[in-house]
Amino acid sequence: MFMGPMDGYPDFRDTGVEGMGRFINRLWNLFNEAKYQDTDKVSDLVSVKLNKTIKKVGEDVSNFKYNTAIAAIMELVNTIYENGANKDVLEKLCLLIAPFAPHLAEEVWVEILKQKFSVHKSLWPKCDLNMIKEDVVSIIVQVNGKVRATVDVNAETALDKAQVLRSVGENERVATWIKGNKIKKEIFVPGKLVNFVV
Numbered sequence: 001m002f003m004g005p006m007d008g009y010p011d012f013r014d015t016g017v018e019g020m021g022r023f024i025n026r027l028w029n030l031f032n033e034a035k036y037q038d039t040d041k042v043s044d045l046v047s048v049k050l051n052k053t054i055k056k057v058g059e060d061v062s063n064f065k066y067n068t069a070i071a072a073i074m075e076l077v078n079t080i081y082e083n084g085a086n087k088d089v090l091e092k093l094c095l096l097i098a099p100f101a102p103h104l105a106e107e108v109w110v111e112i113l114k115q116k117f118s119v120h121k122s123l124w125p126k127c128d129l130n131m132i133k134e135d136v137v138s139i140i141v142q143v144n145g146k147v148r149a150t151v152d153v154n155a156e157t158a159l160d161k162a163q164v165l166r167s168v169g170e171n172e173r174v175a176t177w178i179k180g181n182k183i184k185k186e187i188f189v190p191g192k193l194v195n196f197v198v
Contacts, residue, residue, distance in 0.1 A: 091113055
């Protein structure tokens, strides 16, 4: 599932399988290391990464994008290794890996995390959207349909056309592309894009 999209042409070389084997061993070691299970508190970085991963994996599984879902889980595991985790984080991680590594997830769920059989009858973890709310949004700026710059704006103002256009207008790269040209139309997609037709 990690080798590529299900509707593509995955490269079935041994190296890909070996890489996943190493990742499974890393997961197993993570769940078996007591220092992670005994941690009472978890850093904000881990909480944010966990919630982003829950959201991404849920969306990707629904769209059969298993390779990107697994890649997101791998990133989460790296974050946990670097910052530690508590039992709640490990339980949610176990639920996330269950569709991809069902036997490992079941053993971890029952034998290590001491949860009731079976992980596959448990509820999918919920994503706390407040934890993943972005403070800054990058707006793509196009001139005549071609990307000319990206401008970072406050997430709260990213939906306000007037404020976004003001921020975009102050950008030097954008100014050079529209300077001396008459703007015929401004296309605004809230929180995402501005396109000037000149």
